[in-house]
Amino acid sequence: MLKVFRSLLWFGVLISTGLAHAAPPMAESGASSPEQFLERSVGADYCLVDWSTVEAYYRQLAEKTSTVAWSSVGESTEGRDFSAVVISSTDNLENLATIQEYSRTIADPRGKTPEQIEEAIAQGKVVLVITPTMHSDEPAATEMAMQLSWTLATSEEEPWRSMRQEAVTVILPSLNPDGLDHVAQWYAKNLGKPYEDASLPELYQRYVGHDNNRDFFALTQVESQLLSKLMYEQWNPQILWDVHQHGKTGVRFFVPPYCDPLNVNIDPLMVAAVNAIGSRAVLDMTTEGCTGIATGVNYDNWWNGGNRSVPARLNIVGILTEAASVNYASPVFLKASQLQDPLGRGDYRPSNQFIAPWPGGWWRQADIIRYELEFAKSLCGSICREPKLWLRQKVAAAKRAATLDDQSARIAWLVTVDNEDLGAVERLTQVLKSSGVEIHQSKTIISADGRQYAPGTLVIRCDQPHSRLVNDLFEWKKFPKNESAYDVSGWSLPTLFGVRVVEVVHDLSGEFTLFQKESLPAGFAGPSDSPLRDTRNWIELTRYLADDRNLEVAKDGGPSPAIAAAAKEIGALPRVGVYAPWSASIDEGWLRWTLEYLGIPYQRVRNSMVKAGSLRDDFDVLLIPDVRTSTLKAGRREYSIESSLSGGLGAEGMVAIEEFVDGGGKLIVMESACPWVIDLFRLPLIDVTSEAKNSKFSCSGSVVRGILADQELTDDMPQAVPLMFSHSKAWRSPTDKEKGDRTDADCQVESFMHYAPRALLLSGAITQPEAIQGHIAWAKVEREKGTIHLFGFRPYYRGWTHASFHLLLRAILVD
Numbered sequence: 001m002l003k004v005f006r007s008l009l010w011f012g013v014l015i016s017t018g019l020a021h022a023a024p025p026m027a028e029s030g031a032s033s034p035e036q037f038l039e040r041s042v043g044a045d046y047c048l049v050d051w052s053t054v055e056a057y058y059r060q061l062a063e064k065t066s067t068v069a070w071s072s073v074g075e076s077t078e079g080r081d082f083s084a085v086v087i088s089s090t091d092n093l094e095n096l097a098t099i100q101e102y103s104r105t106i107a108d109p110r111g112k113t114p115e116q117i118e119e120a121i122a123q124g125k126v127v128l129v130i131t132p133t134m135h136s137d138e139p140a141a142t143e144m145a146m147q148l149s150w151t152l153a154t155s156e157e158e159p160w161r162s163m164r165q166e167a168v169t170v171i172l173p174s175l176n177p178d179g180l181d182h183v184a185q186w187y188a189k190n191l192g193k194p195y196e197d198a199s200l201p202e203l204y205q206r207y208v209g210h211d212n213n214r215d216f217f218a219l220t221q222v223e224s225q226l227l228s229k230l231m232y233e234q235w236n237p238q239i240l241w242d243v244h245q246h247g248k249t250g251v252r253f254f255v256p257p258y259c260d261p262l263n264v265n266i267d268p269l270m271v272a273a274v275n276a277i278g279s280r281a282v283l284d285m286t287t288e289g290c291t292g293i294a295t296g297v298n299y300d301n302w303w304n305g306g307n308r309s310v311p312a313r314l315n316i317v318g319i320l321t322e323a324a325s326v327n328y329a330s331p332v333f334l335k336a337s338q339l340q341d342p343l344g345r346g347d348y349r350p351s352n353q354f355i356a357p358w359p360g361g362w363w364r365q366a367d368i369i370r371y372e373l374e375f376a377k378s379l380c381g382s383i384c385r386e387p388k389l390w391l392r393q394k395v396a397a398a399k400r401a402a403t404l405d406d407q408s409a410r411i412a413w414l415v416t417v418d419n420e421d422l423g424a425v426e427r428l429t430q431v432l433k434s435s436g437v438e439i440h441q442s443k444t445i446i447s448a449d450g451r452q453y454a455p456g457t458l459v460i461r462c463d464q465p466h467s468r469l470v471n472d473l474f475e476w477k478k479f480p481k482n483e484s485a486y487d488v489s490g491w492s493l494p495t496l497f498g499v500r501v502v503e504v505v506h507d508l509s510g511e512f513t514l515f516q517k518e519s520l521p522a523g524f525a526g527p528s529d530s531p532l533r534d535t536r537n538w539i540e541l542t543r544y545l546a547d548d549r550n551l552e553v554a555k556d557g558g559p560s561p562a563i564a565a566a567a568k569e570i571g572a573l574p575r576v577g578v579y580a581p582w583s584a585s586i587d588e589g590w591l592r593w594t595l596e597y598l599g600i601p602y603q604r605v606r607n608s609m610v611k612a613g614s615l616r617d618d619f620d621v622l623l624i625p626d627v628r629t630s631t632l633k634a635g636r637r638e639y640s641i642e643s644s645l646s647g648g649l650g651a652e653g654m655v656a657i658e659e660f661v662d663g664g665g666k667l668i669v670m671e672s673a674c675p676w677v678i679d680l681f682r683l684p685l686i687d688v689t690s691e692a693k694n695s696k697f698s699c700s701g702s703v704v705r706g707i708l709a710d711q712e713l714t715d716d717m718p719q720a721v722p723l724m725f726s727h728s729k730a731w732r733s734p735t736d737k738e739k740g741d742r743t744d745a746d747c748q749v750e751s752f753m754h755y756a757p758r759a760l761l762l763s764g765a766i767t768q769p770e771a772i773q774g775h776i777a778w779a780k781v782e783r784e785k786g787t788i789h790l791f792g793f794r795p796y797y798r799g800w801t802h803a804s805f806h807l808l809l810r811a812i813l814v815d
Contacts, residue, residue: 005649019122031064031068038053038057041802042144043364043366044329044366047329048142048184048563049180049545051148051178057146058173062371065154066093069086071084077223080181082223084171085173102124103237125168128379128380134212136179136182136204137179140329141243143365147369151373163383166384178204187328191330195641203586203589207589208593208798214306218305218506218800219435238316239316239379241376242307244320245323246325249340250324250325250339253285253290253323254298255319257295258320259298260302261479262302266312270397271301273317277378281375290371292324297343302485302489303493306487306490308320315401323371324363325365329506397465413462413474414457414458416457416500416501417454417455417524419497424802428497430518437464437470438514442458447508449507456535477763477764488701488726489702496722531560532716533674533806535806539597540563549571562576573601575618575621576600578605579610582606586625587625593799598809600813613652615657615659620665621668624667634648634650660786670794671794672729681745685734686734688730689729693769696768697768699765702725702765703763704724704755706804713752714752723777724793728792730772748782753777753778760772777793791808
C-alpha cells in the first residue's frame, strides 16, 4: 500500500481533516472498512492509494461480505486487472442471471408480450453503474467509491438498505487503473517539493490521457471496449453515474441539468430523468450543508463520445458530476476573489443555477469525497423511492426508438458493398456491434428509395432500441447557431471513416438476415485496381516489411501480388521517430496509437535526443505531433518540475532538426507545431486563420472537406477526403507586396491538399468559411536533400479520422 506523508504534521492533519463518519447501524461483516483497511481516514490530506491497495480492499470486502461480489472484467492497457464490484442483497446476488435477463428485456422489449414486459418490470431490479477515476489526475473518487461500497454493502440505514433490495449497483473501482498507479507514484515522488502539483510528464493512459473520455463511440482503447461490453452485453443498466473533477477555482460541485444545446437524438424521458436526479441532488446536498453547487453550466447535452453521452443515446440516464479539485491530495486555500462565477458574470453571486455560493477557504480531498457521497446518497434515494419508474422509463424509450412512424426521419442506413476501404467498414461494424447495435445483411438485391443495392449490403434498421445512437453517429450535424460547444460541434463516424453509407427515408424492401460474423459478406470485394485504398492492405504491407515478417507471412503463403509489388517499390520500412515532449501530449499519444494500429514501428524522441544532433544516424522520418510553439521552444519552465524534465528543444534542437532535413531526412509536422517549423525554415506560408481580416472565423471540432491536388503520391485516392478541423491551420502564399517585407527561404511549396472551395462544411459549425476555402491544408516543401510535410490538421484526430489515415501513410511510406 502506498502511503504518502508530509512531515510529522501529518498525524494532526489526519485527525482534523480526514473524512469523518458517524457510525450508522451496520449489517454483520467481517470485512474491514476503508478507514480500517487504509489505517487512516478516507480522503486524508497528502494520501493517495495505488491500484494494488484498491484491488486488495475490494477483494476482502467481497470475500467477507455477503452483499458484495468482485470480478475481473479483463486487463487494462498495461495489464492490470480491470475489475467490477457488484453490490446488492444476498438474494439478488444469487439471482443475477435472472436480473440480467430482465434488464435485457427492458432494454429491448421487441418480440416480448405485454405480460413478459410487465414481469421484467415487476421482478427486475434497477441497475446502476458507477465509474470513478477515469481521469487519474482526478483521484478523490477512488476512495469515495471505496467508502460508498462499504456503506452500501453494510449499512442498515436508508437509502442504503432499500438500495440493496431494489437495485444492483455495479462499481468499477477505477476506469483507468494504470493511470491511478502513475498518479499515485508521481505524487509520492514530488510531495513536499515546490512542484508537488506538477502534471505528469507522461500520459496517465498510455495513448490518450484525458481523451479516454472522448473514446466511447470509436472504442479505440481497451478500457472503453471493456466498459462497453459490460454495459451493453452484460448489464444493460438504466442509470450511469460518471464521477469527475474539474478546476480548483470553479464551482465546488456540478450536477445536471446540462446546458444547451440539446441533442434531439436523446429521448425526452432520459433528459427529464437526468434533470430530476440533478435537481433532487441540489435539494438533498444543500440540506446537508453543501454549498457552491451549480447546474446548467459548462457541460452541454449535445456532444457524443463521452462516457455519459453515448449511453444517453442508448436510453440510459447518463449522469455527470464534477467536483472542484485540489492538488492531487494536497489541500488548497482559495479566497472568495479567486473563485469563478459559473455564469460568467462580473461578480460571484447567487442565481437560480447557483443558489448558495461557497464562501472560500480550505478545500480538501475529504471535501470532494463528502460532496460525492452526499450526491450518491441522493441518487440512491431517488432510485429506491420509485424503483419501477426507472425500468418503465427505459422500456418506454426503447419502444419509441424501435418504432417507425410519420415523424421518423429515416427508416434505415445502408453500408454499400462498393466501399473500398474494407478495414474501415470492418472497424465501423465492430464499433456498432460493441455498442449493442443490430446489423442485418441483404441476401438478395434490395430496393431502397427507388434504387437498387447488391446482395451483401449491410442494413442498419432504425426500428431498433439503439437507433438513436446510430442516427447521431451517421447524420451530418447542424450545430445550433449562437451556441458554444463543450467539445466538438460535429461528427459523422462513417464520413470520418471514409465509409459510404446511404440514408433510406421512404421505403426498403428485400430479404435480410442478421449479420453476426466478424468478416464482411462476400459482396464486399474491396478495391480492384488500387489495393492501397484498403487499410487492411496497408497493415498487411507494413507487417510484411517489418523485421519479423518472414516467419509469419511464410505460414500463410506470402503476401498478395499487389502487396508484394508495393513492398518492392517501398523497399523497407523507414526508421520513424515521434517527438515526445515532457508535457504529456495527448496528440502524441494518439499518433502513437495510430502508428501501432497501422503496423508502423517507431521510437519516441525526447528533447535530449534531438539536441544530441546527427538524427539521420537513427531516423529517416521524424514526426512532430500537434504541439505548441512554446512547448517546442522552451518546454516546461525551470523549477516547475524536476530539472531533467524542464526545457524544450532550444537553439540546439532547432539546429539539429535543420541538419536532419538538409541531410535527407523527412520531417512531418502536425497542426500547432507547424508555425514553429515554418518560422525555423523561413517557409513562404501565411496562416489565414490568424489574419486580422479573418477574426470572425471559427471552426472548432467540425468535419470539413479536403480536396487532394493532382499528385502522384495520392493519385489512387478519392479526390475529396473528410477531415476533422479543430483549431487547425490553413495557409496561403504571400503576395508580391508581402514578399518584400519577408525573409522567406528560396523554396517551392507544393499543395497536396486544400480546403474545399465549395461545400466545405460537412458536419458541425463554421463561421466565415471563406477564410479557409481553397487554401492549403497539406503542404510539401523540399529543402536540400530532405522533405518537409506540413499538415494543417491532424490526420489521425482521436483515432476517429480513419479516412485521413491514408494521408499519413503516404507521407511516411511513399513520398
